[in-house]
Amino acid sequence: MAQITYREALNQALREELDRDELVFIMGEEVGYFGGAFKVTDGLLAPYGEKRLRDTPISELTIVGAGIGAAMGGLRPIVELMTINFGLLAMDQIVNNAAKIHYMFGGQAKVPMVIRAPQGGGHQLGAQHSQSFEAYFLHCPGLRVVVPATPADAKGLLKTSVRDDNPVIFLEHESLYGVKGEVPDGEYLIPFGQANVLREGKDVTIVAYSKCVYRSLEAAEALENEGIDAEVIDLRTLAPLDLATVVKSVKKTGKAIVAYEGWRTGGAGAEVAAQIYEAAFDHLDAPIARVASLDVPMPYNRHLEAAALPASGDIVKAAEQMV
Amino acid sequence: MALERDKLAAERSLLTLGEGELLELYRRMSLIRRFEDKAAEMYTRGKITGFCHLYAGEEAVAVGAIYGLYNKDYVVSTYREHGHCLAKGTPARAVMAELFGKATGVSRGRGGSMHLFDAGVRFMGGYAIVGGGLPLAVGLGLSIVYKEEPEVVCCFFGDGALPQGAFHESLNLASLWKLPVIFICENNFYGMGTLVQNAICQEELYRFAEPYKMPGVRVDGMDVLEVYGAVVEAVARAREGDGPSLIEAVTYRFRGHSMADPAEYRSKREERIWQARDPIVRFRHRLVTERRIAEAALDKIDAAITAEIDDAVKFADESPEPSLDEVAKGVYVTEPGAA
Numbered sequence: 001m002a003q004i005t006y007r008e009a010l011n012q013a014l015r016e017e018l019d020r021d022e023l024v025f026i027m028g029e030e031v032g033y034f035g036g037a038f039k040v041t042d043g044l045l046a047p048y049g050e051k052r053l054r055d056t057p058i059s060e061l062t063i064v065g066a067g068i069g070a071a072m073g074g075l076r077p078i079v080e081l082m083t084i085n086f087g088l089l090a091m092d093q094i095v096n097n098a099a100k101i102h103y104m105f106g107g108q109a110k111v112p113m114v115i116r117a118p119q120g121g122g123h124q125l126g127a128q129h130s131q132s133f134e135a136y137f138l139h140c141p142g143l144r145v146v147v148p149a150t151p152a153d154a155k156g157l158l159k160t161s162v163r164d165d166n167p168v169i170f171l172e173h174e175s176l177y178g179v180k181g182e183v184p185d186g187e188y189l190i191p192f193g194q195a196n197v198l199r200e201g202k203d204v205t206i207v208a209y210s211k212c213v214y215r216s217l218e219a220a221e222a223l224e225n226e227g228i229d230a231e232v233i234d235l236r237t238l239a240p241l242d243l244a245t246v247v248k249s250v251k252k253t254g255k256a257i258v259a260y261e262g263w264r265t266g267g268a269g270a271e272v273a274a275q276i277y278e279a280a281f282d283h284l285d286a287p288i289a290r291v292a293s294l295d296v297p298m299p300y301n302r303h304l305e306a307a308a309l310p311a312s313g314d315i316v317k318a319a320e321q322m323v
Numbered sequence: 324m325a326l327e328r329d330k331l332a333a334e335r336s337l338l339t340l341g342e343g344e345l346l347e348l349y350r351r352m353s354l355i356r357r358f359e360d361k362a363a364e365m366y367t368r369g370k371i372t373g374f375c376h377l378y379a380g381e382e383a384v385a386v387g388a389i390y391g392l393y394n395k396d397y398v399v400s401t402y403r404e405h406g407h408c409l410a411k412g413t414p415a416r417a418v419m420a421e422l423f424g425k426a427t428g429v430s431r432g433r434g435g436s437m438h439l440f441d442a443g444v445r446f447m448g449g450y451a452i453v454g455g456g457l458p459l460a461v462g463l464g465l466s467i468v469y470k471e472e473p474e475v476v477c478c479f480f481g482d483g484a485l486p487q488g489a490f491h492e493s494l495n496l497a498s499l500w501k502l503p504v505i506f507i508c509e510n511n512f513y514g515m516g517t518l519v520q521n522a523i524c525q526e527e528l529y530r531f532a533e534p535y536k537m538p539g540v541r542v543d544g545m546d547v548l549e550v551y552g553a554v555v556e557a558v559a560r561a562r563e564g565d566g567p568s569l570i571e572a573v574t575y576r577f578r579g580h581s582m583a584d585p586a587e588y589r590s591k592r593e594e595r596i597w598q599a600r601d602p603i604v605r606f607r608h609r610l611v612t613e614r615r616i617a618e619a620a621l622d623k624i625d626a627a628i629t630a631e632i633d634d635a636v637k638f639a640d641e642s643p644e645p646s647l648d649e650v651a652k653g654v655y656v657t658e659p660g661a662a
Contacts, residue, residue, distance in 0.1 A: 025469065054631035056496070057492075057495065057499070059492040059495065061458060061488060061489055062457075062458040062489060062493050064458070065457070065458020065461065065462060065489065065493075066459075066462035068458070068459055068462055069399075069458065069460060069462020069463040069464075070463070070465045071462070072463060072466075073463045073466025074466055075465075075466045075469055075470075077462075093455070096455060097452075097455060097459065101346055101448070102653065102654070102655070102656055103653050104430065104433055104438050104440075105438065105448060106429070106431030106432075106433050106434065106440070107431070107653045108430070108442040109440065109442060109447075110656045134566050141654050143653050144655075164655035206632075222462060227635065298367060
């Protein structure tokens, strides 16, 4: 067990999977010589070579489409989109091809491909570089949607993603790359669909994923000082979704807050809230609160950006109003 | 433009191909025509529903091209793909049953007319987003190079795909990486109802090969031997590791864009001119006059095809519907290797 960053954990997972299976390869913009725009693939080109670290031109639609075709041809591609914002150009290939090929063709083909992409705001990158799109992918049947928050989860879930036979959308948060944590050495796999109860509590359940996990833990600490005992659940994967763990917690606390960085309207947290209502309505003592980004294109100004993003204080307020 | 050269190659093929091979080309084209005519009939009778885009008139392209491939070579196609699937070797029964939406269909009734797929013959799918198949062909080509296999990918698309970004990105990437992909543009002059010259600044479509540094040829898509000759050359190049080619096959669809389209944007005169160039009638005539093949041999093939298609319709009609219990199954591959 070593203390390494989220970025290093991803890099380690990639190395281990490249070593394990000759059919695994990485392609994307700047993944090779540049080492990845966020340096996740740094140092991989030298040991693995251009065949397995394939730099591509800026052609998101065709990079992803070629990944799908390569997967249909028996390879296990890991396609890096430099950021998820550019992934919209590949949306046709993801939604119309990757997600449908197995079902639409009667099970004759599969698409064992991982699409890795950083997302999220907080770096004053403006409206076109600060978005969170997990809801778009969650909406589409046929895709796995993975949203790790911790370095250990980043490693364990990425390794599982590479071995999964379905197309996996693996969304990393840009401001988590430098976060450090304990990460098991060597073989370490986390199954999909297993939420992690990071903090137990009896008064309110805070359901989160990706960066909002940290905002939720901060909020839980603040609430503790006020005598409110919050439980924090990290979903880790949105598709499949571990509703059972969430419902079990809500039945205990009677209150739920869903925290996510996507836009509030139509966000992944809205879906989670709806599923909690369906499964545990009678156990709720208050309406579920959603803490999310404001429904605005992300502004550049530091103060405006902070105001648009969800903060731990927003979660605290939501909890105070409920308890 | 290598039109003259391809004409000569086609003349040569008529002499060098064995009688059995020529009859097989004729059989495949006739099979597709008969299949499509029957599909139209079944559509009007309500046995086939949804969108149904027929290939009648364009048979020489699929048959000529696919005859230039080995069985293990891949084919990627569009929503007008009955012909490519049949030419690649999928039984007419399985294709017709798919059009009927039956459990015995090649995609188990889940795909329909636009989404045929047959892993067994490496027919890698009909894709109904214009241009959507090209990036997949690039990826299949990449898998071949990666695994150092000898196969090639033959990717069909219409003239309507050329203004799409996917076309340009795919040609760029295939050429950049020298992938074994043969891009075959079926130029039937209309993207749905829009004339090619109203959609593309460069209406000599094969010329798009030049900026992407690959060979580009325009062939008579109503001449099966000319298509065959061009594809054989492109395939040889691809197998040698010399990269992709673009072939523009000029052709004509005898019916509307889909069964719902009476094609009122075309003149009857134009249709008559092209019907006079019917690829099957012309090929038959040449077989009889230039290769002295007996009419009786061709009639025998036609009779067998009629029986085969009638059988396919009967099979499709009598096949069971997919079980409703299955509707939510198979969205994900559950077990490793389960696909």
